[in-house]
Amino acid sequence: MTRRAWWLVVLNFVLPGSAQVLAGNRRLGRFGLRTTFALIAFAVVVGVAFTLWPAVVLTVFTNSIGLWVAAALLVFLGVVWSILTLDTLRLVRLVRAGPRARPVIAAFTTVLMVGVVGAAGYGAYLATTTSGLLSSVFVAGPTEPPVDGRYNILLLGGDAGPDRDGLRPDSISVVSIDADTGQASMIGLPRNLEDVPFSPGPLADLYPEGYGAIDGCEVSACMLNSIYTEVELKSPEMYPDAVADGSEPGIEGMRDAAQGVTGLTIQYYVLIDMQGFSDLVDALGGVDINVDHRVPVHTDETFTEVAFWFEPGMQHMDGFHALWYARSRHDTSDYDRMVRQRQVQEAILAQASPANVLTKFQAVASAGTEVVKTDIPQGMLGHFTHLASKTKALPIQSVELIPENDVDPEDPDYDVIRSLIDAALAPPATEEPAP
Template identity: 75%
Template structure:
């Protein structure tokens, strides 16, 4: 085909069968190796450029694949950084334009008017479809990269990284429920996830929202105000002196106690909850993640719903006597939209607060299962928009690669749990915090090595 009289470059234009076969070859070659039709049948300078670009993309893809296998954390760090995502977006956009130009030029070189009449629409249609596939895929990749950059920048902070403490990362998880008739958001689901920084082994510590006399670390501004625990002496500045009320009090009554919270991608309420969680658990908490339960509706709908096995029938709305109920979440396996899932996690009447805590954790796990690559990529814009409204955190964007890699290790192991509930001899109205910390220390203690035989 590369000889001086190659039928690709010098075809017999009078022969429709020859021109038809040539057109098929050019369209297929452009898809397999963009730039090759121009080298064989057109502008060789343009063709060499196209080949270099295509081969560069292939080589970079192979390098990225090898790096993913050998050093996944490095690849994740690059592609979760703003710079890395924008470089990828610009490169993909350039490829999309270049491959579109090469495809259009290939259609020109095919000289469809010289092909057999029956083959013309088929060849033209295939060329357009293949151009949409190659250039469209690159263009969509550029779109996802730019959208991801905006999403990550809006959710994650630009602050410094925190080192593990005693070999662990401890993250405060707050499930907030703004709800009608409330003064702002109040965290109804409160947990601390403690993760081994090397193995990824995770332990989930569930803190009841109605814990009383919550202690604070000595360096907390609340330690001087509540030296015997939250509300233990003269009450507090809100209606109920429970764990989740600390958030409301700091946001509405005492925001000046945490003047640097906003600069640290946080808020006075969140920082007070961090201090409270540290006082309860005895752990140093490096980061927090606040998930707005109200915003779950849009996120779940963006993901296409969630599948949950409902243990008992739950009311949507209404009061304790089930008056004015707007509907029911029926028992059994359910595929829920965002509205139904929100009420599954929020429903109060007919069940206890501890049941609601457990349902909210089930809901969070169900949502995480929906975050699979196919689901997220096909609905990326909706997921990113909803996610930016749902999640707030001070985890630095530069730590995402590390935590995603650590999470892959966590998924391979069972997650331990410590629930501070009456079933575990914890009385929220009169808690023994020394006992609570002993439960947590026991759960986090590494398994004892077997004693070697003498």
């Protein structure tokens, strides 16, 4: 009877339903076996589909409906497993097993039940929480095709400090991703660029010679990062459909400016709230940054008094220190800040591995809803997730718009800027085979 009990427990774990078919309610056993085989078949189909069409599978599991269906299936499987395991405990007839084996068998069966049912329950929790996160961050809208084989995303780091009238993007980048290879190039735009050109639209009509080039602008400083403030606070009517499309008038103004500067078509934007940025870094467990020169941390928002310095070398930073490392202004230049901001962005990408995000999911999800705003539709998440797996395997290229490359923010030559970008994004030349 002891050996019989162990066999039934093991069979229930390896092939749920088989214990009932052999020694109990065969109707219940057949139901359990059908459920088990259906689960195995489903896993095989998903595995084959993921091998052949990974973007399709990822699209299903980054969709709110798909996630809720997955959660329902996991709850169903957890309930079925619980019923089968409890019935198996009845079938083993512990009172007829050896006295020493009884508690061991009971404990082992209970641990298996709690482990499997707990895993199914946690999986359902992750699916529903992810669905809520995706619905709150990503919009339901049409997808955009790549332009010239690339996806271009405007990345804004917004900073609404106490001394500012509204939010002002201090970190402005365009991430250009090859739609086939996933190779990403990060173009950092100096926030103090002047005479900024615009792509066709209301701002191009208002400033045909560039932002503030003729009669000034509506804010105190006619620089690139002031465009958001002017449009958002002074003339939001320029972009009447922005909010309905999951954006903001100020963001659309920045998109037109970034397109005018780079000559690229920008399909999507991502706005990161720098005030909540530190929560995301903390949720990921911090980031590792290789500091190449001393960088100060300030005592307050005036960016003048130094509390302490980051010393050169590898540093593990929490959210507070990573934020100050990225935004420090004292004894530094905007170009230094751009380099540091890219360092932090790349460090976050490296830290945000699937395993790390999964183990810290609740904190990351809570931080994500407070930190990120974007118009990337849910329908693109599967494709972008698949593309991101390729991106992480490749080094991120940087396009340096700095004085050493003939970029003067006070008197910029936008033809030079576009030529630098075109050269960086051009596909590598391939040598033709000798005749």
